[in-house]
Amino acid sequence: MAILRVKEIIGMGKKEQDSKMLELQKEMIKIRSQITTGAVKETAKVRNIRRTIARILTLQKMSGGSTEKK
DSSP: OOOOOHHHHHHSOHHHHHHHHHHHHHHHHHHHHHHHHTSOOOTHHHHHHHHHHHHHHHHHHHTTTOOOOO
């Protein structure tokens, strides 16, 4: 999963942001379960996903729920 930057998130619509956030949350759950079983050693992926989710939520909150270009 690529890390989304602020410019990329701003370019997305509300529905696209929500679907991306859901996809990231599912991937984070999958990676966390793999870490607990010892299958994955790259724990930094969880941090990157968590930060990307936070970026999306922050931009949605700052813009009142809509980050579409005007």
